[in-house]
Each structure stands twice: as structure tokens, then as C-alpha cells.
Amino acid sequence: MxxxxxxxxxxxxxxxxxxxxxxxxxxxxxxxxxxxxxxxxxxxxxxxxxxxxxxxxxxxxxxxxxxxxxxxxxxxxxxxxxxxxxxxxxxxxxxxxxxxxxxxxxxxxxxxxxxxxxxxxxxxxxxxxxxxxxxxxxxxxxxxxxxxxxxxxxxxxxxxxxxxxxxxxxxxxxxxxxxxxxxxxxxxxxxxxxxxxxxxxxxxxxxxxxxxxxxxxxxxxxxEVRAIETRRSLAARRRRIAYLCETCPAETQGASREALEEHLRISEETGKQLGLVSEGAHCRWAFIMCKTSGRVANSKEAIEFITRKGSSPDKQVQQLMVDAMNWMKKQSSAGIHP
Known part of the structure; x- marks a missing residue:
């Protein structure tokens, strides 16, 4: 406000x-x-x-x-x-x-x-x-x-x-x-x-x-409804860019606005294909995509984990992000930088 x-x-x-x-x-x-x-x-x-x-x-x-x-x-x-x-x-x-x-x-x-x-x-x-x-x-x-x-x-x-x-x-x-x-x-x-x-x-x-x-x-x-949806999409994209810059400073440093927009466009498309719904899930997926330079979207194991039958893709992405962050912490403590 x-x-x-x-x-x-x-x-x-x-x-x-x-x-x-x-x-x-x-x-x-x-x-x-x-x-x-x-x-x-x-x-x-x-x-x-x-x-x-x-x-x-x-x-x-x-x-x-x-x-x-x-x-x-x-x-x-x-x-x-x-x-x-x-x-x-x-x-x-x-x-x-x-x-x-x-x-x-x-x-x-x-x-x-x-x-x-x-x-x-x-x-x-x-x-x-x-x-x-x-x-x-x-x-x-x-x-x-x-x-x-x-x-x-x-x-x-x-x-x-x-x-x-x-x-x-x-x-x-x-x-x-x-x-x-x-x-x-x-x-x-x-x-x-x-x-x-x-x-x-x-x-x-x-x-x-x-x-x-x-x-x-x-x-x-x-x-009119499509115009409303366009406004929502633009606002969501601005929020996700701010989220990425905050959570992935090393990966986003020096990146142009156009590059960030393109990353988010690909993240949104692949996220929708996985069945992601919530704003939080799309932010987490954009984070994982950023940390892996997009490779996670082609990972058979990751896709099977997220789309596991009987599970919520949103919750699975949340767990995947937790697992990924824990793995990165272990790598960092061991002096290994992925």
C-alpha cells in the first residue's frame, strides 16, 4: 500500500x-x-x-x-x-x-x-x-x-x-x-x-x-478478462524476478532484464507442463532452474519426482528445493562449488 x-x-x-x-x-x-x-x-x-x-x-x-x-x-x-x-x-x-x-x-x-x-x-x-x-x-x-x-x-x-x-x-x-x-x-x-x-x-x-x-x-x-490476466502475469513475473535476484545473487548478477525475462518464460512454460499451480511453486521452480542453468527441466529423475502419481506437484517442487539446498550446503561445506 x-x-x-x-x-x-x-x-x-x-x-x-x-x-x-x-x-x-x-x-x-x-x-x-x-x-x-x-x-x-x-x-x-x-x-x-x-x-x-x-x-x-x-x-x-x-x-x-x-x-x-x-x-x-x-x-x-x-x-x-x-x-x-x-x-x-x-x-x-x-x-x-x-x-x-x-x-x-x-x-x-x-x-x-x-x-x-x-x-x-x-x-x-x-x-x-x-x-x-x-x-x-x-x-x-x-x-x-x-x-x-x-x-x-x-x-x-x-x-x-x-x-x-x-x-x-x-x-x-x-x-x-x-x-x-x-x-x-x-x-x-x-x-x-x-x-x-x-x-x-x-x-x-x-x-x-x-x-x-x-x-x-x-x-x-x-x-477485458484477457487484459486482466495479462496484468496478473506481468505482476507475477516482476515478483519472480525480484525473488531470483534475492535468492540467486551469483547467478543473476549482471544479467539483463531480457535474460531474466527469458529464463522466467521458460520456467513458467516448463512449470505449467509439470502441473505447478501456486505462485510459491513457480518461484521455487524458477530458483531450481536458475541454480541448474535449466538442466533440471531435462532430468528424468526430477520430472518423475515432481509428477509422481498421487502427489501434489507444488509440494513435490517444495521438497525438491529443500533437497537441492541441503545438497548445495553439503557441497559448500566440503569446499566443492558446483
Whole structure:
């Protein structure tokens, strides 16, 4: 997340009313924390009585930043006022380093924004695209089967719009019309993601020439989903390059960016062929590939070990890395340098 003081100064400089949407999944008990700090807040998931306590705790919350629970006018949430520096500071302290907040500037007020946000909790994704949904696209934990309206080409899934990392992946990938649909009545959205996505706070603003958004749920196109996946792949590659430079300093010293990118491309391709799934597994495989100058990919014994029937390739690569590091330590202690 970007520097808190920078984010605070940006938010306080905005003349429009500011509201925050917090990702409950990143807190132990967000409703209790908000209540203890005297915030006015509303959950954005519809509880039909079938949600567990855990599901209700992890629901995203819309938070008012212009008043607190003790305000005499606290129930008149439709009339926004300037952001309270005290409440904003309290909120930023609560968030800490989490990528768990997205800020909305909405002149129409919190009640109007609340109704809009409830309409973008669920989005439609094309079923024809092979994608890693990750945490950005989960099924609604409070929905019933009948809620998940879908057609043959799309499925209804949860859009984690309270997670700033998710917004950093999704919003830059959307068409103009779909950006207008996400904005709804808001004039601007501000979010501060992890450095993988941006070193500075990112924002989306309403433009005068934005088209009228299509009615109904947000329905992403194949091209938009592919653009999201491309952003994810680039971010994953940056993380893996940083990991290699940290764990394999001798092997990567002096290597060009292009050489590192090519090494990772080959590692990713061979890793997928082995059935690797997790980020950690791909990093470990890139490490082993780097230490062996790629020879491990042609090792019959290593491939058989990783793809052993009944075992998880991710776990097998983890064990292979442990074995390889232990072997290198023994070689080093014996004065042998492979």
C-alpha cells in the first residue's frame, strides 16, 4: 500500500464527500473494529439469514468518513459533509498496511452510493476464457443457488471491489462503458495497491463523454478478462524476478532484464507442463532452474519426482528445493562449488 501520509493528504484535498469500502476478508472482525472506533458503516452483502457469523464478518463494509456514531445527525447519511480528518486518520490506522480499502467520491451521498455498490457485488464472466480467478473472483458466500443467474456463456461470480489490488487489476482493463458502470453515481474512485501494481495511488474519474452504462450486472468481455490476466502475469513475473535476484545473487548478477525475462518464460512454460499451480511453486521452480542453468527441466529423475502419481506437484517442487539446498550446503561445506 502507498505511503499513508500521502494518501491522507490526497483524500483531505478532495472537495467532494469521501466514503470508504473496506474488505472484511482482510480483518479478524471488521464489524467489531468499526463499531469500537465509532464508525458509521453498512455491510454490502445481502444477508438472507443463511450467512454464518464468519461470512458476515468478512463482508465488505461501506464506511462514512464525514461523521461518527456520536454525531447528532448520524442517521441523516444521505447529506454528505466534508471528510473528517479525525475519522480518516482513525480509518487509516485501522487499515495499516493492508490493501483493504477503496475510496469513493460521491456527491449524491452515502445512501445512493450504498445502493449502487450492492449492484456491483456480483459480475458476469465469460466461461470460454481460461483464467486464474484467484481472490478477485469468488462465489458470493451469502448467495443461494437461485441468485447465481447465468447464461450458457457467462457465470455470475463475486467481484472483490473492496480489495485495492483487485481494483488495480480490473479497472485499467475495462472498456469506457464498463468503467462508467462501475463508477455509477460516483465522480471518482481512489485506491492504493501494493507496489506490484503501482507505486502511487491510482484513480478513475468520471469524464463528460462517458457513455450511459448498460443496464443489468457488469458483464466482462473476453478481451477485458484477457487484459486482466495479462496484468496478473506481468505482476507475477516482476515478483519472480525480484525473488531470483534475492535468492540467486551469483547467478543473476549482471544479467539483463531480457535474460531474466527469458529464463522466467521458460520456467513458467516448463512449470505449467509439470502441473505447478501456486505462485510459491513457480518461484521455487524458477530458483531450481536458475541454480541448474535449466538442466533440471531435462532430468528424468526430477520430472518423475515432481509428477509422481498421487502427489501434489507444488509440494513435490517444495521438497525438491529443500533437497537441492541441503545438497548445495553439503557441497559448500566440503569446499566443492558446483
Amino acid at each position: 502507498a505511503n499513508t501520509s500521502d494518501l491522507k493528504s490526497v483524500l483531505l484535498s478532495i472537495s467532494r464527500p469521501v466514503f470508504a469500502v473496506l474488505d472484511g476478508a482482510q480483518f479478524d472482525d471488521l464489524p467489531r473494529s468499526l463499531f469500537a472506533a465509532d464508525f458509521i458503516h453498512k455491510p454490502l452483502y445481502l444477508d438472507r439469514g443463511n450467512g454464518t457469523a464468519d461470512q458476515l464478518r468478512t463482508a465488505p463494509q461501506l464506511v462514512w468518513l464525514d461523521r461518527d456514531w456520536h454525531d447528532a445527525d448520524k442517521d441523516n447519511t444521505g447529506q454528505p459533509r466534508p471528510t473528517s480528518e479525525k475519522m480518516l486518520g482513525r480509518l487509516l490506522d485501522l487499515i495499516g498496511e493492508r490493501h483493504a480499502a477503496v475510496f469513493w467520491f460521491c456527491e449524491a451521498g452515502g445512501d445512493v452510493l450504498f445502493r449502487h455498490l450492492r449492484t456491483i457485488n456480483m459480475i458476469l464472466l465469460p466461461t470460454s476464457v481460461d483464467m486464474d480467478r484467484g481472490k478477485a473472483y469468488e462465489r458470493n458466500p451469502l448467495s443461494q443457488t437461485s441468485d447465481d443467474a447465468q447464461d450458457a456463456d457467462h457465470e455470475m461470480v463475486l467481484f472483490r471491489h473492496a480489495d485495492s489490488n483487485v481494483m488495480a487489476q480490473v479497472l485499467p482493463s475495462l472498456t469506457y462503458a464498463h468503467l462508467a458502470r462501475v463508477l455509477g453515481p460516483a465522480q471518482q474512485i481512489l485506491y492504493s495497491a501494493d507496489p506490484d501494481w503501482s507505486e502511487k495511488p491510482m484513480r478513475v474519474s468520471r469524464a463528460e463523454d462517458m457513455p450511459v452504462p448498460p443496464a443489468g450486472p457488469l458483464k466482462l468481455s473476453v478481451e
